[in-house]
Amino acid sequence: MKLVLGREDLAAAALAAAREAGAQPERIDIKPVHKASRGFVNASDVDLCELAIVTVLQAVAHGKPVLLLPLTTLGRHQHQTLVTLGRLSVADVEGHSVGVRAWSQTTGVWVRGFLTEQYGIDLRKADWTTYEGHHVEGAEDPSWVRRAPAGTKLPADFLEGRVDFGIMGNELPSDDRVRTAVDNAHQVAEQWSRDQGFIPVNHVVGISEAAAAQHAPAVxxxxxxxxxxxTAKEDGGPVPLHPVGFEALRGAFTKAAAYALEQDVLPRAVDYDELVERTCSALGVPPSRLGG
Incomplete structure (x- = not known):
């Protein structure tokens, strides 16, 4: 039973538990963890894998043998990830260029959702550039999105002024000129989460259908x-940073699925209960066993 998890504490806990349940688990160390997604989704080359929430949704929409284990390994606010170097603000996105690593990158999906829902931005009136393809085979960028020339990178294009805005999380360059396009972005993000009742989830845990069939007790x-x-590491804030269980993740998944569909990230709507039912059926448990 092969596992890919980015966090050391989660990996240690999962390995010990799976071993005690009778499996022979092996941790595959892939960094950054998102680089494991393509092999897991398209070839089931590992059994349990940390995945971006949008990758899960795309995989299901494209008929891949991917199930959801409802654990949040990374949740964070996202409004601060839309950045600019100049005097532009979020109100200026229409008519300007915006770079994002991949169209299906979860951070980008969240930010574009905020742009349309909170700020009334017409996404098709911006000049979008992506730098990578999708983790899920069969997924393509929309016709109104441009792919950057091979070998170019978003941080360099952003710092050198070839794109006006960048959507960047961990890859954000350290430069005193960089500022958030949303004023008071962290406060805006915190208020959004309080209003919605959930944090924008980035990473969860996926399992393959084969793993569910062969290793259900260990999973x-x-x-x-x-x-x-x-749950031991929650800080007691108004909104959990790491929601666990199907019901705790319902809000984030439902909102992310709606955003992804309207942005042409998904070829069809994905209902959250489809994920719940497929996972529980494969593992042979009721939803309540996994926080449903």
């Missing part, structure tokens, strides 16, 4: 072990 044991780690 469930790993879920319980990781759930204990995540």
């Amino acid at each position: 469930l044991a790993a879920y319980e072990a990781m759930r204990s780690v995540l």
